[in-house]
Amino acid sequence: MTAAKTRPLKTWSIADDTRRKPTEYEAVTGRFHYHFNRHPAPFDLDPGSAINRWYLRHREGSPLQAENWEGFRDPAALNYRRYIALQHDREVYAEGVVDHHEALDSDGKLDPAWIETLARIYVPARYLFHVLQITSLYVGQLAPSAYITNAAFFQAADELRALQWIAYRAKSLSLSHDTRLANTEATRRIWETDEAWQPARETLERLLVAYDWGEAFTALNLAVKPALDALLKEAFAELANDHGDGLTAALLQESRVDTTRNQAWSAALARYALTANPANRAVIEGWIEKWRPRADRAVTGLAAALPDPDAIRERVARSVAAFTAQWAG
16 A cells, blocks of 8 residues: 655745745735736736826836835734724724713813814814825825735725714714804815915825825825824824813824824835835935925914914924834834
8 A cells, every 4th residue: 555645735826935824914915916017007908098107107107116015014914804893893982982971061061262273173174184084095096015005095994084083073062062163164164264274285285196106105104194193183182181172182092093003004114115125215205305394384384273382393293203213214
């Protein structure tokens, strides 16, 4: 009787020759973007079609280059199933916080002067988060690897979560105070005409036309978003607490958890890009020099409408510096 032949272990193509079973995260993410660096054009259309020319110019043609973007990993290793489970638990917590404060009638006890600040700075911030959402979706749409795309898309969902809670607060505050807090036209006028918002609005609208995927990622995740998140989710949240507005503070601080996770993958991608191609350092630093002053002007404009603007700017600068240290080396 001859010994049975030992069959070689099978492997997964996305795991190369490592002969290991991929994780759930890798199985649903690895090499999903078959169209990146595909010749003669990314998609099965005329190579001269608009979509092919767009991707070839703004993705394959980006100054931010790496031999293999598939090597990047989101530190949180999120896929759709895990993200939904995570955020479901977070929403349950946020709803519990809301129920607690509503039972105490916290909004009815707020100072009218603080309500004015909320109307001028907090309520219009939903436009800000909407731009961050759109830009996150664009970064994900053009990213050269699904490992990047998924992280950016989950970030966009986080921004939607943040702006939805602002919309909720606008409505709930309007029931206890001024009905204009829930008036879209009134809020839009503040966004479009209030001097405090104009530097931020200019920065964010310029962000919408940063078409190169590498520049869009750098501008959004390494410059603009860290500064504006620090302003709203740290400095403004502290102001809310100081003015007895525990609900607004709690919702902003809860959203800060999303910011921390998004900064982790952003820093990881920046480090990956710098390691994969040393020439990327000059590229990223050039974009930072272009976008950080715009982010600073946005912070300065909004801080001027708040108590102790110097302290707010300093708080934001410290937060941005701490984040930058995670990837810049």
